Amino acid sequence: MSREDNAAVLTKAYGALQRRDAAALNAAYADDATFEDPVFGKLDAAGARKMWSTLLKGETLKMTFTVTPTDDGGTVQWVADYVLGRRPVHNEITSVVVLRDGKISRQRDTFDFSKWVRQAVGGPVAVLAGNPLTKWLAQSLIRSKVRKRCGI
Numbered sequence: 001m002s003r004e005d006n007a008a009v010l011t012k013a014y015g016a017l018q019r020r021d022a023a024a025l026n027a028a029y030a031d032d033a034t035f036e037d038p039v040f041g042k043l044d045a046a047g048a049r050k051m052w053s054t055l056l057k058g059e060t061l062k063m064t065f066t067v068t069p070t071d072d073g074g075t076v077q078w079v080a081d082y083v084l085g086r087r088p089v090h091n092e093i094t095s096v097v098v099l100r101d102g103k104i105s106r107q108r109d110t111f112d113f114s115k116w117v118r119q120a121v122g123g124p125v126a127v128l129a130g131n132p133l134t135k136w137l138a139q140s141l142i143r144s145k146v147r148k149r150c151g152i
Helices: 003-019 022-027 045-055 113-120 123-130 135-150
Strands: 029-037 041-044 062-069 073-084 087-100 103-110
Touching (some): 003 062, 003 103, 022 029, 029 045, 041 045, 123 135
Parallel strands (some): 029 103
Antiparallel strands (some): 029 041
């Protein structure tokens, strides 16, 4: 696929995310895809689909994105604003995506986990996340909770 084709695939997928269209976003993933981010960790395609289906039920997501295609996929810079519980979250995310046959084969999202925890969770877990020695514990606590919530 060309860079233009890759840009179109990524624009379609992230447009679905922007519209909170879980079915369209989930269809963008290959059946053997992997997804990884600081909150959920590494997920297979079924786990990623469950994650998006749960997360996109929320009514507050507002997001913008910019696609930079590459020969094998692309990078997407996106900003998500939403409310988690009663806490407003502003998250700046970089997604590195590998495409295969017009589908997402591998996606790795990175963002400032400590900043996200301060906004989304707060309290003692935010203190743990801000310390390099205990960040793994905060990630473990949060990962267990969010995976359970999504049925993963």
